[in-house]
Amino acid sequence: MRHAISLSVLLFGVWLLLSGHYVPLLLSFGVISCLLVVAVSVRMDVTDHEGHPIHLSIAALKFWPWLVWQIILSNIAVAKSVLFSSHPISPNIILVPAKQKSDLGKVIYANSITLTPGTISLELEGDLILVHALTREGAKDLAGGEMHDRVVKMEGKA
Numbered sequence: 001m002r003h004a005i006s007l008s009v010l011l012f013g014v015w016l017l018l019s020g021h022y023v024p025l026l027l028s029f030g031v032i033s034c035l036l037v038v039a040v041s042v043r044m045d046v047t048d049h050e051g052h053p054i055h056l057s058i059a060a061l062k063f064w065p066w067l068v069w070q071i072i073l074s075n076i077a078v079a080k081s082v083l084f085s086s087h088p089i090s091p092n093i094i095l096v097p098a099k100q101k102s103d104l105g106k107v108i109y110a111n112s113i114t115l116t117p118g119t120i121s122l123e124l125e126g127d128l129i130l131v132h133a134l135t136r137e138g139a140k141d142l143a144g145g146e147m148h149d150r151v152v153k154m155e156g157k158a
Helices: 002-019 024-043 054-083 103-115 136-144 146-155
Strands: 092-097 119-125 128-133
Touching: 002 024, 002 054, 054 103, 054 136, 054 146, 092 136, 103 119, 103 128, 103 146, 119 136, 128 136, 136 146
Parallel strands: none
Antiparallel strands: 092 128, 119 128
């Protein structure tokens, strides 16, 4: 039930932001359409803690700004590698441990790696992620484990 309520609020919030209409008739249509979508989702049994992880909401609000900052720093590093010969491109493929508690945590970690420019998660198998890094520095940063530790911390007691 918590997931259905959370999904309803989230859908209506997105609908409200995207529609830009605040007329009572259109607001009621938005509420009805969001409730209909949630009812169908509940009936299909697709609202669960992995599909809509509300248990990670507060921790994710702390993780996202850090991840956005890492994306910005990685963009700058990739741009330097492309533009200046003093920052050579040296592709590496490395195995990175993924010791998160759940499959959802591992997927969040693998996606965070891929979101960061200069690194791509190629394969997630068990407790290892095969990663392509554009530079040795990028591979060293990833092997340092800060992103891993932050995802584990965000995942908490899930």
